[in-house]
Amino acid sequence: MKVAVIGGGIGGLAFALGLHKRGLDCEVYEAVPEVKEIGVGITILPHAMTELAALGLQAKLESLGIENEESVFFNRFGQFIYKEPRGRYAGYKVPEVGIHRGRLHRVLYEAAIERLGADKIHTNHRCVSVEQNENEAIVHFIEGSTGKPLPSIKADIAVACDGVNSAVRKQFYPHEKLMFAGINFWRGITRHKPILTGKSYVRIGSIETGKIVLYPIIDNIDGNGNQLINWATEIRRADCGMNDWNKKGELADFADVYKDWKFPWLDVPNLLATADEIFEHPMVDKDPVSQWTFGRITLMGDAAHPMYPRGSNGSAQAIIDGRVLAQLLLESNGDWNAAMVKYDAIRRPATAKVVETNRSTPPDFINIKVEELTGGKPFDNIDDVVSQEELRKISEDYKKVAGFALAKDGAVG
Template identity: 65%
Template sequence: MRIAIAGGGIGGLALALSLHHRGIACEVYEAVAQVREIGVGITLLPHAMRELAALGVQARIEPLGIENLESVFFNRWGQFVYREPRGRHAGYPLPEIGIHRGKLHRVLHDAVLERLGPDAVHLDARCIGVEQDGQGCALRVQDARGAERTVRADAVVACDGINSALRRQFYPGEPLAFAGINTWRGVTVHRPILTGKSYLRIGSIETGKMVVYPIVDDVDGQGSQLVNWVAEIQRPGAAMNDWNRPGDPAEVAQLFADWRFDWLDVPRLIATASQVFEYPMVDRDPVRRWTFGRVTLLGDAAHPMYPRGSNGSAQALIDARVLADELAAGGGVPEALARYEARRLAPTARIVETNRTVPPDFIIMKADALSGGRPFAGSIDDLVTQDELRRISDDYKRVAGFAPEDVAGKPLS
């Protein structure tokens, strides 16, 4: 059996490692011509780390990132709302890690080349379409000069992300779902904020929201960290941010001009970023099928979700393991792809919906509702108990598959 994997992002590379571990041959076809450590931060929750541990790369990843101690929520006036310990500090057997996305990608990419060989990943190989017959699939691949070739495989797995070309073949004309929420992302060299291991959410998409967490320690020999931040705001009727356009730090800082707290100067954090990337916050309505005979979808190509729960990579990694398990179980390729879909479609559709309606930052929206959208006098405890807010957080963990009981138990293989 030979599997062609379209897309060498987190999901595609994890699938290559999972298939190889089960003795199934595969090759990855990735659109970009060069692997470079670009991008900003990503948070790996304990269920993502469980999958990465099973892929044998946990020990490489942990030293490259920062282990979160706590998650802390504030309203847009910088008033404390809620705090909880995270990862090992919350009793999980695995950590929660903030890491540079490029470094995570490099670890996965290197592992694939080491284990599957230098020819396992084809760069400058944009997948543009797939045909199939009773015997197998023909994946059409194009290089940057427009030269086309066809690759034969027993199955094709579309791991080509939120703007998947292969998904488009099965769902032509399907729109991205955009509700007026735009985001900007950047990294800034900054002194440690709070514990220096704190994952911060400030405000909500309605008031403007900042997510801030460190991803590299001591970048200047004087204890400064590389701090990842995401700015988000919902403005009805707003045009969609352009993935291909760099953002202007000064323009973004302007949106948060009066967010100056004792513990963080938000406009300064943004304005001193080395580079800002624009993203629209988009997802797609869940679909009823990912599998079409010998072709299936995985990761963001299958279930793109709002990045409001730090959870998309974990879902792509779980997809990869489940799909590899089903292919290894035998009984025909289309049947294996159908069983994978049956196991993964409903749980991920539920996360897509929950990320739209009750993501973790609902905690701050609830505090805002209770305070009438104004700063509160005194303490959050006068409005709502920490236990009540913890229930929102715990409910999200259950939906997303990282409640403590989901991650406890024997390591996966």
């Protein structure tokens, strides 16, 4: 069996490594001419790390990122709301790691080149369409850099891992639109002294009136003990247009919301103003669809289930998709169709729940709830507002939906 993997992002490369590990043949076709370390931070949650550890990448990733010790929530006045230990500090077998997205991608890319061979990873191949007949799937390409047509390729099955704006998904759902709920965000990286424990994942404020998420992704970036801090600011505005993710972010577009956020433990305006780089994105997802597998073609990762990045879960779900399909293909005795249908039946409902929960009650719902209960004002004592138990339940419920609740043996449940 030969598998064509369309898209060499996080999901596509992890899937290719999973196929290779199981002795299944595949080739990867990636649109960009050259894989560069782009992006800002990403969190590898325990379920994602469990998958990456199975691919033999845990030690490398740990060495390139920062292990999270705790997740901490504050209101927009900098008042402490809730915290919990994370990763190994919470009893998981594997760590939770904050890392530069480009580094994670680079680790996967280099592993794929080393294990599959450079001749199996084709950059500069932008898929424009896929067709199929009784015998094969046929994938058509143009050169990513020039737009010139390239020879088509044939495989037994084609798996579309081509991201949120998937060309393959568009073939099956031509009228579908990105869903934008009036929330824009700006992301950046700043060299800064360690915040709180120096291993803290911090959420401040609420999406309704302004929120910032921050965590370190590189230690001692300058030899003076500063860290590279990844941050993302988010705000819902009823009348705003969608941010353009091809544009550089402008501090002036969002700094006003945070101008008074000066806490004894962090000066937010300063953190934002001293950023190395700022990007802007719209917060978008798509409604879950009724089918991913169409004969020899199926969808995976963001192409299958684009979700709001509010629970650090998009890449985790993409990587799990890849392991599930690779294992089903291995067990299929050549009946790839049964494997692809089963993959759809298992992963589509599971990820639809994550998409829906990221809209309604992601982890930062903790902050929204406190803001609602306090009328957006400072409080005297958080225990008079809401119990820690109630807040813990929001966090634990999310872990169950996303598939990383802590099992008794330290595994993900």
